[in-house]
Amino acid sequence: MTAAELFAYANVLAVKNGFSPIAEQQPEKDPNLVLPGDRLVLPDGRLLQVGPGQYIYDIAAKEYRRDMARIGILERQVDVLKGVYAGEKKPEIKQAILQRADDIKRLAVTPKSRQRYAAVQASLRELGFAIP
Incomplete structure (x- = not known):
């Protein structure tokens, strides 16, 4: 997985869930971006419930590999x-x-x-x- 691919996937994930596009390839991890219990719609339409300590990039990396x-x-x-x-x-x-x-x-x-x-x-x- 390249950084560019992860960035593209994270952007799709963020935008699909109502967040602004990620402006830079290595943004600060913002714990307020997603909260435990939030539900995210993955790019293919599946739902994912955010767990404690998860960030958009962490979720994107795991789901991209999957x-x-x-x-x-x-x-x-x-x-x-x-x-x-x-x-x-x-x-x-x-x-x-x-x-x-x-x-x-x-x-x-x-x-x-x-x-x-x-x-x-x-x-x-x-x-x-x-x-x-």
């Missing part, structure tokens, strides 16, 4: 399903592939994750999928 791992799992699932789909053009397999691609799109909120989504899109287009 989201990138989820993208990796989804990418592998898409690859496996593409192999199955190539042999059997079943609609349910196509739907499973499209659902996973949509999940990746939902998680793709930083430049690096958007690049990974673009690679999935390109590989699906090669198979004839209509991906927006």
Whole structure:
């Protein structure tokens, strides 16, 4: 994880929850920014309850790593399903592939994750999928 990726993710997290964009890449940690018990909406729409001693950057770092791992799992699932789909053009397999691609799109909120989504899109287009 690069500092720029973490900064981008933290900004998305802050703005999505009504905070001003983080103005600098290493802002002071402000304990009043989020309070224990506050609920934050993560960039992909999931809810997270803030625990004691957590800051936007701490939460962003943890959730960014988690989201990138989820993208990796989804990418592998898409690859496996593409192999199955190539042999059997079943609609349910196509739907499973499209659902996973949509999940990746939902998680793709930083430049690096958007690049990974673009690679999935390109590989699906090669198979004839209509991906927006």
